Amino acid sequence: MMKVLLVTTQAAGIVLVIATMILLFFRRVYLDAETKKPIKFKLPVIGEIETQAPVLVLVAIGAFMVVYPLSKGGADMATLEADIDTGGKSVNVLIVAVPAYEHSQDAPGRLVLRVPLLSTDATYRVKFLVDKQVIDDQDAELKNGRLTLSHSVQWIPPAGTESKIPLKKDISDEELRQLAIPN
């Protein structure tokens, strides 16, 4: 939405600047509608300037409308910097854009997740995390649009690690029932 608005603003700015140039070329814009003369004014250092103020205003607004979206545009690349010490062992660094294709599953069952096809020879790795700890890490084979894992994921949480956070209620169960929200 924001991008569309910025592009629209920029397009309007370009049209404004071009149209102003055309008007300037044909000398069709004047400050004073009665005298049809350009304005003259004096500046302390530069001296007397003869110009067409409406043209300046149009150009200034148009230029702002062109430059503003540029300043709001996102960068193409991001830089990651990190200090790493693995005691002499080599380390592989994978950077994964998480939010768009992250899947969370609370109960055992089949996982079906669609991910973008980067290219036909792309390699995919699938990591499974529980409480930030990687419990399984597999290469997924890409064939005919399907990503296949070598084995199913099974993990048993160590004893005593289940969530023991008590329920905190800032609204009562009765209120939830009144709002038809299941308990």
Place this chain on the structure above:
Amino acid sequence: MRNFASWLFRISCCTFVLALSAAAAAAANLDGTITHGARGTTRPDPLVSALVSVYNPATRQKMVTRTNDLGRYLYKSLPGGVYVILVEKDGRRVYQGKVEVREPETRFDIQL
């Protein structure tokens, strides 16, 4: 030609103002951090990968997201109003409460 310039100027200004106002009025964001386990001076831990649901009783709209590694959740472009917020961890509800979402940004941290 002057009429053309005048209209062009007006249309451009209107477009610009509309673009800015529409961007500014793009509903409300709701974000916050969910933590647990603070005891005395011990720092609380972030509640990671918790399911955060918000219900708007007025519109019957429900939205769901998860907390990240820092216990942070974020909803973008919510219509303003009062929402019921429910937090679940490992299939168990750990929080139920209400939050009033106001434009442009509402922060709602939960300490369990």
